[in-house]
Amino acid sequence: MENHGQKWGKEAPGLKGMVAFRRCRWKRCGLPVLLLLLLCGGVIWFGWVTGRDAGPPGVLFEAEFREVTxxxxQNDHLYFWGKTKSSSGYYIFDVKNNRLKKVNWTNQYGDSNAVHHLGDGIKIHIRDSKKDRKLFLERGGRMVKVSDSLPLVKEPVSLSPKGNAFVYCEKSGSKLTLHLYTVQSGRAVILKKGVEEAAVSGEEWANWSADGRYLLIGNEIYRSADAKRVYTLAGGHTGVWSRQGARLAYVVSPQKRKNNEENPEERPVLLGSRVSVFHPDHGKTETLYRAVKGSWIVGQPAWDPAGRYLAFPTGKQQDGEIFFEEVHVTDGKIFHYVESEQNLLSTRLKHLTLSPGGDYLCYAINGILKLVDLRTLESRVYDVYNQVQSDSDYVRFDPGGVWLAQNHEILFVKDNMEEREVYRTRQKVLGFHLSGKRDKLLVREESAKGQVLKLIDLRNLPNTRERDS
Structure with a gap:
């Protein structure tokens, strides 16, 4: 018998002695070995589980989808529609608590085919059937039919920002009739008759003022308290309300301008001679800018969130084409800044935006984002071609600077146009959202299977520049 280190006499131990010996060895050696194996296994299992959940550095959570809309x-929650390999539906991504859940949130926030919430428990229900489309108002647990002849347009109802009134379309022969319903009175009055269906085909065919006291339909302004028409924009269109109070900026076109274009649907819709602002409370109109000879306003104006500044593009007409040349920013008084461009079609100008306070101006032209600090007049350009084609959610303004997405990274631009790379990925960035505390970043990226949502911990990101070097 092989000797394993124990000195035996001339004879090997008997069976009883051998069993006692092995039990003694197990007590001395086997138990510690087993404990060591269990400990190692636990460490390996814990590392596998935590490593799998944590993912790449800084990633708190990620979810793969084939499609994301x-x-x-709002309030650190992303509400979206998503499609996976096995199903599709509505989802909520809770950024604060790092959670994703599938839930039909349209019952809470409403959509064009289901429910709209007015507040104080009052709801609007739109119900489709094979024969008709009906509108109901739910109030105090009681359902009241408002109309049974809504047209099959995308947005047959438009709500006031205050939730105290709404406008709805109703079929009337081959045309439509617009009605204004006020919650306080509990009744509807006719706003306008003989409306073409094409006039209400867009998502914002009824444009409400920020305080909900006025609304613009076409080129006519109505008062929501009594449905009275208070003003008609003579020779004007593309009206935009200030985000504060009730002021409407619009572009005035020459009344006698001839249109000899062969394909007008391929040309810019807008071609104006001046930018005006209407004050419905006073019934007065002021001209903020008048184009010089040979130049036109070639795009819709844009307010800053405080309603202090207004931006708009100008250009010229040459050989039957409209060329975008300049972007103007003015307060209508003393400040007037002009950013010049060359040989860019006006139809390629997108997402003209002013930051809160009017500190920054940005716009996209042919896939290039131009960012201008209006305090120092410094500017930078960025490649945002993929973002422009997919989504407009690629710029976020902060009191301390600007967050923006490029093809594979997210930057933070501070005072004096100082750049800091916040996040980098190998996949194309399609859009992003910031948490209220600016400690988390929800990024939507392109992936091999479709799209992926990644929640990034901004406090636990390695230095990207050092990592890439």
């Missing part, structure tokens, strides 16, 4: 980001 964002609708709303």
């Amino acid at each position: 964002p609708y709303l980001f």
Whole structure:
């Protein structure tokens, strides 16, 4: 018998002695070995589980989808529609608590085919059937039919920002009739008759003022309290309300301008001679800018969130084409800044935006984002071709600077146009959202299977520049 280190006499131990010996060895050696194996196994299992959940550095959570359609980001929650390999439906991504759940949130926030919430428990229900489309108002647990002849347009109802009134379309022969319903009175009055269906085909065919006291339909302004028409924009269109109070900026076109274009649907819709602002409370109109000879306003104006500044593009007409040349920013008084461009079609100008306070101006032209600090007049350009084609959610303004997405990275641009790379990925960035505390970043990226949502911990990101070097 092989000797394993124990000195035996001339004879090997008997069976009883051998069993006692092995039990003694197990007590001395086997138990510690087993404990060591269990400990190692636990460490390996824990590392596998935590490593799998944590993912790449800084990634708190990620979810793969074939398609993603964002609708709303509010109170650190992204509300979207998503399609996976096995199913599709509405989802909520809770950024604060790092959670994703599938839930039909349209019952809470409403959509064009289901429910709209007015507040104080009052709801609008739109119900489709094979024969008709009906509108109901739910109030105090009681359902009241408002109309049974809504047209099959995308947005047959338009709500006031205050939730105290709404406008709805109703079929009337081959045309439509617009009605204004006020919650306080509990009744509807006719706003306008003989409306073409094409006039209400867009998502914002009824444009409400920020305080909900006025609304613009076409080129006519109505008062929501009594449905009275208070003003008609003579020779004007593309009206935009200030985000504060009730002021409407619009572009005035020459009344006698001839249109000899062969394909007008391929040309810019807008071609104006001046930018005006209407004050419905006073019934007065002021001209903020008048184009010089040979130049036109070639795009819709844009307010800053405080309603202090207004931006708009100008250009010229040459050989039957409209060329975008300049972007103007003015307060209508003393400040007037002009950013010049050359040989760019006006139809390629997108997402003209002013930051809160009017500190920054940005716009996209042919896939290039131009960012201008209006305090120092410094500017930078960025490649945002993929973002422009997919989504407009690639710029976020902060009091301390600007967050923006490029093809594979997200930058933060501070005072004096100082750049800091916040996040980098190998996949194309399609859009992003910031948490209220600016400690997390929800990024939507392109992937081999479709799209992926990644929640990034901004406090736990390695230095990207050092990592890439």
